[in-house]
Amino acid sequence: MKKIILLIISFVFVCSLLAQDIQLVSPQRTGGKPLMDALNERQSRRDFEKKELSPQMLSDLLWAANGFNRDDKRTVPTSQNRQEMDVYVMFDTGIYLYDAKGHVLKLIKKGDFRKDLGQANISDNAAFSLIYVANMDRASNREAGFIDSGFIAQNVYLYCASAGLGTVVRGSFTRPNLHNTMELTKDQEITIVQAVGFIK
Ligand SMILES: Cc1cc2nc3c(=O)[nH]c(=O)nc-3n(C[C@H](O)[C@H](O)[C@H](O)COP(=O)(O)O)c2cc1C
Secondary structure, rough: HHHHHHHHHHHHHHHHHOOOOEEHHHOOOOOOOOOOHHHHHHOOOOOOOOOOOOOHHHHHHHHHHOOOOOOOOOOOOHHHHOOOOOOEEOOOEEEEEEEOOOOOEEEEEEOOOOHHOHHHHOOOOOEEEEEEEOOOOOOOHHHHHHHHHHHHHHHHHHHHHOOOOEEEEEEOOOOOHHHHHHOOOOEEEEEEEEEEEEEO
């Protein structure tokens, strides 16, 4: 019996090592600063202290960005409710896809690919950068993917203002390199990236 239990524990451990997805804690969907205070404090920050967010902050920020606030609809609107946007998270250790239903960050690729983000002075000190990807085959049209990204970016700005974090949305990065690194398809388009971190 003891042997079987040990075998099961080892199997679960090996599986978790192989998967290496990051299970997020449940987002805290109440609280934060009053909206008018957050709007008053929203601004772009580019000087970050190299420090990780707590698991709760990471989960809350991603929920604010593109999480579900109803059974089948999200914290952000999308044209014709196509929900064509994916949010990826690039840490210095790898790239993950935010699975908003499962509260999981799914490992896409291990490694440090921050050079593809450009503006190293920003990306290298940020806790992570968010990468917004429009699935154009699902979008109502190409423009919608870019417009819908703006809602996500602003939610992140407001969450950061509320939580005392810094963020800056960025259009200047090497789009083809990042597209290749992320092994995206021809129907997927990176719209914009957004660095997040503790303010220096
Ligand atoms: C579409 C877009 C692209 C941007 N690209 C960059 C960028 O590549 N690098 C950067 O440092 N800031 C970038 N910004 C941030 C703007 O410079 C910033 O929002 C502007 O200076 C106003 O400052 P504020 O956000 O503090 O109000 C971008 C903003 C937007 C909306």
